[in-house]
Amino acid sequence: MKKLALLAALLFSTVAFAAESDVPLFNATLSMGKEERFVLVSRTGKASPFLKLGESFEGYALKNYDAKTGALTLERDGKTVDITLVADAATADAKPVSAPATLADAEAVLNKMHFEQMLDRALERQRKAIAASLDQSLSRMASIPGMDPDALAEFKKKMTDEVLSVLDPKQMKTDVTKIYSEVFTKDELDSISAFYSTPLGEMLNAKQPEVQDRLGGVIQGRMMQMMPKVQQMSIDFVKDQKAKAAGAAAAPAPAPAPAPAPKP
Secondary structure, eight states: OHHHHHHHHHHHHHHHHHHHHTOOEEEEEEEETTEEEEEEEOTTSOBOOOBOTTOEETTEEEEEEETTTTEEEEEETTEEEEEEBOOGGGGTTSOOOOOBOOHHHHHHHHHHTTHHHHHHHHHHHHHHHHHHHHHHHHHGGGGSTTOOHHHHHHHHHHHHHHHHGGGOHHHHHHHHHHHHHHHSBHHHHHHHHHHHTSHHHHHHHHHHHHHHHHHHHHHHHHHHHHHHHHHHHHHHHHHHHHHHHHHHHHSOOOOOOOOOOOOO
16 A cells, blocks of 8 residues: 555656746847837747737746746646746756847838838838939039020939939838848747837837928937038138138248258
């Protein structure tokens, strides 16, 4: 009888150990106002998206989080277990979560970020700034004697199209997609994508255009404030150069050096 009880206890402890060994690791947390989100990593190295309390991962439901102790309570089959954030050393026995990202992984994240719309807004401001700068530079040619206005207008368009061709949105997204796939791992991109699927990430996307517009207005306003100073600096510089040139022209020529005395 004692042997049977001992065998049962040993069997129970083995099962308990096996169950505990597959408990996910607590890898990261994100505060969003009064709400917390959590990232778990399975023992096979699979990372979860940002989860909130009540959601599940690998069969474990997230039940409670104690911010003071940093303990996250998981529940499975009516049993609970508390886990805390792990250090890199604690995850050394797990398979590395660093699979290389593909172009498709990177493009999926950029789409979640509404990258094309964001890029279009940024490029439109650049197009206007470049066009204005070219108009200002090329308008001086209109005063050249014999300049054909129609030919000048055609040249302006050709020059503007040439300069703006480097700002092709499709090519720039291709470049950024390649950069993201090389800089981030697949799991990092998955986490970024998960963040932009949260209410906070969606809010960030929705309000980003307003932030960009306001920032553009701030920059433009400061540049306009600086222009009179820059113009005055240019005027003063030209005056100073003219004064130096006039002074050099009015200065008497240096007396010639005396000829050497003849040798006896």
